[in-house]
Amino acid sequence: MSFHRSIHLVFTSVLFMSSLFFVLNKPVSAQTAQPLQPIINPQQVYTYATTTRDLKALAARYSDFIQLSSAGKSEYGRELWTADIxxxxxxxxxxxxxxxxxxxxxxxxxxxxxxxxQQYEQGASVFGGYRARDLLDRVTFRIVPMVNPDGVTLQQLGLSAFPAAVHPSLIQMNSGSSNFKRWKANGKGIDLNRSYPAGWSDIHNPGNAPYYMNYKGLQPLQAKEAKxxxxxxxxxxxxxxxxxxxxxxxxxxxxxxxxQFFARDQAIANAYASLTSYQLVQPKPHPSGGGFTDWFITQFERPGLTPELGRSAGETNVPLSEWNRIWGQQRNTVWLLAKEGYALWMKRQAASPLHVDIRVTAGEFGYMYPDLKSRIVTKVEPGRYTASRLKGDWIEIQTIKGIVWISARSIIKGPFDVLEQSTIAIDANTIAYVSPLAALPSPIILTDQTATIVERWQGWLLIQTNSGTYWIREPKAAVPPTSVTPEATTVGAA
Ligand SMILES: [Zn+2]
Known part of the structure; x- marks a missing residue:
């Protein structure tokens, strides 16, 4: 069972990427070679509207590896934006x-x-000695930058951003004040970090009515945002x-x-704390629950971290003057999380035999083990290989330098058809690619020539040209492969 499931996982993701290819791939132009201005300006009161605008801009600029969606709506109908990178x-x-x-x-x-x-696009080396691409091809960050957009809006903009009909109740929840700078709750006066089903009935000082902080609601997950x-x-x-x-x-x-999970989680927390200079909170005998990571740790038995950013700011927002300090502490933490998260995932992946014909479509490093920190044995050139084992998103192949493990990211799996038609005319309208995978967009214009067709894979032709081998989209009127009968061709054409 796990054998088939693992193969399925790897190759469906590869096929998925290839099916998106035309949507995502844009021709290289002079503009994209220029360094781009950053989208986000952190030195501002960062609102829901700004978050929405910047997320859309990020998803448009980095469309091949950032996807934007919504996890639902807040009590007042604002989107709970979710970005996958x-x-x-x-x-x-x-x-x-x-x-x-x-x-x-x-x-x-x-x-x-x-x-x-930015670091992915630049092919940068990052914290921990990894390449950004090596980590982000293996890990996905799912980011909800603003879980509580109603509350943030109330805190930043005040009553004017809410319907007049609810002003009296908001003021009442705020102890009669119309200054909302201390507001923590959602738009309905529920504390979202006291809303999750973990030790919920034992929450300390839970309050008994909607309030600017601490009220846990009538039952767990009552607030739409928490649910x-x-x-x-x-x-x-x-x-x-x-x-x-x-x-x-x-x-x-x-x-x-x-x-059994204490040492594992403590080690990750220690690494995060030493990177940020944050102080680890020591476990207490009777912790107050209801928090998101309280629930996550209980539900999944996996590491959940709750960092408190910025030096103590009291009962208000952390001032923007604190941002540069926060960023210095935080900026490398994602690479630590990527490394640790990937290691946890890999630990659950079993190696399974896999005897399939594959094509490696981009240069890859061949590692001794399925581990980015293991020895690089050789550089694996694009070409034909037989895969012998699969483990997670790694594939074991035979090379002239011996057996090595490579990333599955640039691999395509057969069947590869041999066509009756052995050559194809190339002209200025033909766009050629180093790889048919969306992960490796590289449109190239070839000179006029007659190229040799090597093989076909899922609507793509691998061709031998006078400047190397490339993939092109199969022209609509291509001759069918030798293995297809005339009857089948008729059915396909009808
Ligand atoms: Zn908080």
């Missing part, structure tokens, strides 16, 4: 602004996303979840963590 099966979940006045965590989530996109995060997390099954809060430069990492 990366191409891997191991998912890391990052959540910002559960609490209204803590919106500097939205800036943090957005900046982490743009930085990852949406709960559903999103259950369907995502992240390796690691991080819920950003402010303030204090401390890190929560434990909630009734079972002994």
């Amino acid at each position: 990366g191409k891997g099966s191991a998912v890391i979940l990052l959540l910002g602004s559960h609490h209204a006045r803590e919106w500097i965590t939205t800036i943090n989530s957005m900046m982490l996303m743009e930085q990852m996109a 949406a995060m709960y559903d999103l997390t259950l369907s995502t099954k992240p390796e690691i979840a991080v819920a950003y809060h402010s303030s204090g430069e401390i890190l929560y990492w434990n909630f009734k963590t079972k002994p």
Whole structure:
């Protein structure tokens, strides 16, 4: 069972990418070679409208590896934007602004996303000695930068952003004040980080009515935003979840963590703490629950981190003057999370035999083991190989330098058809590619010539030209392969 499932996983993701190819691939132009201005300006009161605009701009600019969707709507109908960045099966979940006045965590989530996109595009080496591409081809970050857009909007813009009919009740929840700078709750006066079903009935000081902070509601997941995060997390099954809060430069990492997971989670928390200089919060005998990571740790028995960003700011938002300090502490944490999350995912993947004909469509490093930190044995050139084993998103192949493991990201799997038609005329209208996979867009214009057709794969032809081998889209009137009977051709054409 697991044998077939694993193969299915790898190759459906490859096929999925190839089916998106024409949508995503854009011809290289002079403009895209210029360094691009950053989309996000972190030095501003970062609103829901700004978040929405910047997310759309990021998803448009980096359309081949950022996808934008919504996990649902807030109580007042604002989108709970969710951005996926990366191409891997191991998912890391990052959540910002559960609490209204803590919106500097939205800036943090957005900046982490743009930085990852830039480093991926630049092919940069990143923290830990990895290449950004090697990590983001293996890991996907699922990011909800603003879990509580109603509360953030109330904290930043005040009553004017809400219907007049609810002004009296909002003022009442705010102890009679129309200054909302201390607001933590959602738009209905429920504290979203006291809403999750983990130790919910034992929450300390739960309140008894909607309030600007601490009220846990009548039952877990009463708030739409908390229910949406709960559903999103259950369907995502992240390796690691991080819920950003402010303030204090401390890190929560434990909630009734079972002994068998204690050392694992503590090691990850220690690594995060040493990178950020945050203080680890020591486990207490009777912790107050209901928090997102309290629930995540309990539900999945996987690491859940709650960093408190910024030096203590009191009962208000962290000032923007604190941002540069926060960014210096936070910017490399995603690469630590990627490395750790990927390791957790790989640990669950069993190696299984796999005897299939494959094509490697891009140069890859051949590693001694399916591990980015293992020795690089050789550079694997594009070409024909036989895969012997599969483990996670790695494939074992035979090369002239011996047996090595390579990433499955640039691999396509047969059948590969040999065509009756052995040559094809190439002209200025033919666009050639190094690889038919969306991961490796590389349109090339060839000179007029007659090329030799090597083989066909799923609507693509591999051709031998006088400047090397390339993939082109199969022309509509191509001759059928030798293996297809005339009857089948008629049916196909009808
Ligand atoms: Zn908080």
